[in-house]
Amino acid sequence: xxxxxxxxxxxxxxxxxxxxxxxxxxxxxxxxxxxxxxxxxxxxxxxxxxxxxxxxxxxxxxxxxxxxxxxxxxxxxxxxxxxxxxxxxxxxxxxxxxxxxxxxxxxxxxxxxxxxxxx
Amino acid sequence: xxxxxxxxxxxxxxxxxxxxxxxxxxxxxxxxxxxxxxxxxxxxxxxxxxxxxxxxxxxxxxxxxxxxxxxxxxxxxxxxxxxxxxxxxxxxxxxxxxxxxxxxxxx
Numbered sequence: 001x002x003x004x005x006x007x008x009x010x011x012x013x014x015x016x017x018x019x020x021x022x023x024x025x026x027x028x029x030x031x032x033x034x035x036x037x038x039x040x041x042x043x044x045x046x047x048x049x050x051x052x053x054x055x056x057x058x059x060x061x062x063x064x065x066x067x068x069x070x071x072x073x074x075x076x077x078x079x080x081x082x083x084x085x086x087x088x089x090x091x092x093x094x095x096x097x098x099x100x101x102x103x104x105x106x107x108x109x110x111x112x113x114x115x116x117x118x119x
Numbered sequence: 120x121x122x123x124x125x126x127x128x129x130x131x132x133x134x135x136x137x138x139x140x141x142x143x144x145x146x147x148x149x150x151x152x153x154x155x156x157x158x159x160x161x162x163x164x165x166x167x168x169x170x171x172x173x174x175x176x177x178x179x180x181x182x183x184x185x186x187x188x189x190x191x192x193x194x195x196x197x198x199x200x201x202x203x204x205x206x207x208x209x210x211x212x213x214x215x216x217x218x219x220x221x222x223x224x225x226x
Contacts, residue, residue: 037215047155047163047206047217062214063120096162104210105153107174109162 002026004036004097004110011116012087018115022080022097029075030055035100036080038071040093041112048093052100053080087117121145123207125218133226138194140221142207147187151211154183154192157220158203166205167192199225 008020022036029036037052051061051071061069070083080097094114098106122145132138142152150170155163165174167183170190180195194201202225207218 046219047208049208049215049217060213103168104151104215105165105168105208106155106163107165107168109164112162 002099002108004099004108006095006097006110006113008095008113008115010114011118013119014088014117016087018082018084018087018091020082020084020095020097020113020115022082022110024078024080024097024099027099029073029078029080033102036073037098037100037106038080038082039096039098039106040091041096042090042093045093050095051082054100089117091115092117120214121148121209121212121216123209123216123218125205125207125221127221128219129222129224131224131226132197134199135196138197138201138223140192140205140223142185142190142192142218144188144190144209144211148209148211150186151209152183152185152190153208153210154181155206155208156201156203157206163206194223197223197225201225 003025005023035052035054038050041047053059053071068085073080094112096112097110099108124143152170154167157163166181171183182193184191204220204222206220
């Protein structure tokens with residue numbers, strides 16, 4: 001059974017750095033061409049892809065946020081970590097991690113974590 | 120960046136009616152178009168991959184079609200449990216993008 005679970009702070013202050021962890025089970029981050037992506041959704045708004053990482057450590061970032069984002073993985077812990085620097089209230093959103101199977105779509109999603117940016 | 124435009128933004132439908140949602144891409148994306156369903160306070164769920172391939176466990180009343188720039192999600196014989204927001208997503212080129220969503224309400 002494939003599961004993904006996001007963890008991290010639910011409240012951060014403006015200018016702080018957000019660190020989110022996605023812990024996966026039911027598959028290995030070392031599986032050929034398997035990947036994990038982070039997607040966010042501001043309250044009442046649409047989904048926005050942020051970044052992904054694949055088994056061979058290939059990474060991609062949303063261009064507009066590239067300078068603020070870092071994605072990494074620890075295969076032994078089955079975890080993918082996303083850091084976002086210089087948080088702003090507009091970054092308030094539910095952050096999801098998702099699995100990307102060999103082909104490029106999101107087949108399993110975590111429950112999401114609502115992160116609020118406020119002083 | 121490829122822009123995906125869904126129509127309509129909102130649809131109020133009676134049970135057993137047929138629902139059609141379209142997604143138009145700002146440039147050709149082949150068949151790299153996927154559909155998700157998001158019910159209130161839940162994570163999105165994959166319905167259709169690569170324009171027309173149903174994901175495992177998805178009811179047969181959901182189907183997808185289209186290619187290049189124009190795509191359609193069809194729900195045949197809508198059920199009450201289908202009340203949700205539906206999103207299209209393209210993975211043809213980075214950054215991967217989503218449509219703005221179509222909310223389907225049950226009358």
